[in-house]
Amino acid sequence: MLRFLIRRLVVALLVAATVMTLAFVMTRLSGDLAISIAGPNATQDDIAAVRKAYGLDRPVLTQFFDWVGRASMGDLGDSFFFKRRVSELIGERMPVTLALGLTGLVIALLVSLPLGILAAVRENTPLDRFVQVVALLGQAMPSFWLGLLLMIVFGLQLGWLPISGTDSWQSFIMPGVVLAFSAIPALTRLTRAGMIQAMASDYIRTARAKGLSRASILLKHALRNAAIPVVAIAAVQLGFMLGGSIVIEQVFALHGVGFLAWESIAKNDFPVVQAVVLVLAVIYVGLTMLADMLNAVLDPRLRGA
Amino acid sequence: MKRGWRNIGTWVGAVIVGIAAFCALFAPLLVPHDPFAQDLGKRLLVPFWMEGTDPSHLLGTDQLGRDYLSRLIYGCRISMMIGVTVTIVSGIIGITIGVLGGFMGGRVDDVVLFAVTTRLSLPVVLVALAVVGLLGSSMTILMFTLGLLLWERFAVVARSTTMQVRNLDFVAAAWCAGCSRFRILAGEVLPNIASHLVVVATLEIALAILLEAALSFLGLGVPPPLPSWGLMIAEAKDYMFFSPWVIVIPGIALFVLVLGINLLGDGLRDLFGARSDA
């Protein structure tokens, strides 16, 4: 187990290093950043001044190693637009994005687990088919559009929930639901498949032969085994949700990390953009490692190996 | 019983995709109006099922008086074009990488797995937005950006299916018969993993269409005045509280097209008995 974790850690570090490089390359794709930063009305002198001020006059390799060296130590540089440290900016905005992602994950699990279990228990009945149709519809739903529809119905017509902002916990309900929609189809299908497989297994026959209650057979014996892949995917889905929250933060005007990235892209504030990409990638890698550890907790066969 | 129900889904999907393909191919012949022609005197006309509709604009007009049906049909063309092109680009990348990893194994395979892990850790929407934001928005840039980002499922499926095929007897027989690596890859491996890849391709087309719509909605996808469905929703957003249909119509079109492609993909998967995950 320890060796496995160390190997995963090495891979994670390599991924982080690669993403650092890619983020750097990405922001240099457009050619001369100084021109875009200085703006359309800038003179040659302005551009030269910008180039010097931001260190863009140095050789590209020097800039690269400077960024890698600082980022590795946790120094993500300064924002051009906000004139503040990028790490501070991200730190300020991260709670909103995390709250949104966790809300989405919790809603997704609250919907997918019962639906998947129900569909598996009633395999090949109308109920099962209904659940599969729900998963199919969820998969085809454009999240930003669903967000707008919910705003019209629940925000405007019914007036139940706030349309935008982060004033109260209610502000996170609609965006959370929309974000959850992106994970519900995969999680539901996985739960259903896992439960069907578990319910057909020998140990469930043993549990029935022991005269255990239906609830205990389903929720203790079958779900525990079906949950192992679901947990892994749920952690990965949370990573995707944090990355995908940029769309939803924009729709609902939630000032999280995604919103920050969107603003920064529009303003050519590349230190912020490359930092957000790096931070989200590192969080994703961390979540996959967390998923491995959760799997080891849930599946005794993986322990001590 | 189950098969029958599944078959209906496949047929519905095939019909939807067929109609979309027809609209995409023959858009210039199908549209009742020029989708770019503005008529400020006829702004936000209502669609045919509401009071006070204009019979020459079946689905009404947008905030600039452009015919909504015509824009919808051209939008279908853009969606299909993006979906197919992105899938071709990502397919070429992903299948090459995946088949190499699965066929060569060892170090090559380690590198492939690392590439897939790295790719998965990148937030797609954010990276695509940043690239388009820095390079400027155009159809070409958008298609290549998405193509360069969406290859991981192709790679994963191609890799695992190639590994299975590689170990089959007839491939071993081809080795023994002295066939070259290339001939074995092209003649034995690719035909046997093709059905799995077709299923992945349908899923990727659907995903690319959804992503394009999201990027265009955020203003960094297809540039205006092109009538992308995502862009139509973004432009109509300011009017949605008073005229909800301006976002409902393109949204439904997007939803139905993606649903149709997924239904067709599920049907193909059942038909081939293929796997779309690894």
Added chain:
Amino acid sequence: MSLLEVDKLEVSFGRTAAVRGASFTVEPGETHCLVGESGCGKSVTALSVMNLLVRSADRRAQRLAFQGEDLLELSDKGMARLRGNAMAMIFQEPMTSLNPAYTVGSQMTEVLRRHKGTGQRAATDRAADLLARVGITAPGMRLGQFPHQLSGGLRQRVMIAMALMCDPQLLIADEPTTALDVTVQAQILRLLAGLQRDLGLGLLLITHDLGIVARVATRVSVMYAGEVVESAPTAELFANPRHPYTQGLLRCVPVPGKIQRDQPLGAIRGTVPRVGPGFEGCAFRERCDFADETCSHAIPRHQAGVTHDFLCRLPA
């Protein structure tokens, strides 16, 4: 009163009849063996007694009673109260029959807690006692282990101990030794026979191994294509087999001293046929040396003694 009465049990899966009118009884404290080739309906018979068949199976019977209680009338809940309690079952596949996610101890104690409402402490003590009773050393340590840490033989011992947690009157063992190494097979069998004797269990043992039957059975029922074709006390059956299928089975067993070195062992040609509903006559006729046209009509059941009956047109 018999411990278990099975009368004209019929089980079908769609167009396939797995059990066709099987009848037998298990008396308290006896070991009743169900023997036959693979696919003859032994396991399905056992599972239908426990009502553990898949939902698509269709189970009917004239009578299916445990200690006089009609199992056909019993609700799912009532059946669950009996299972693992007064009647317990162990299976063929010890490797997969235990839940990989829970410790041996937790899987054993939950039976007792469920049926007798015993506290965790007392249940753990009982589990440790039973593990020791089935010949597991260091039971305290084993209770804390997970199934994957145990060998196949150990897992089957755990299954047996788990089945005994609530002091059942009837234990159904479905080919409990088939999946194990030969040396372990003998140990498990000795253990089962010893437990049966010591605890006075009714044991319904399903096997295709006539060597096992000869050593442990009080009574034998031979099954073929879903029917009990011959039933007799063990000694009587081995000494005086009447059904051609039983005779064929016995010829396939090497008996030291009786079989000559170079003499070929017997074999029954062909395989068990798949039989649909409405099948007439003897299902063995295609493989039988004595078959004639009368074998395709209804077959009478003959008595060869008070406790010995068989299903064949030959009265011989």
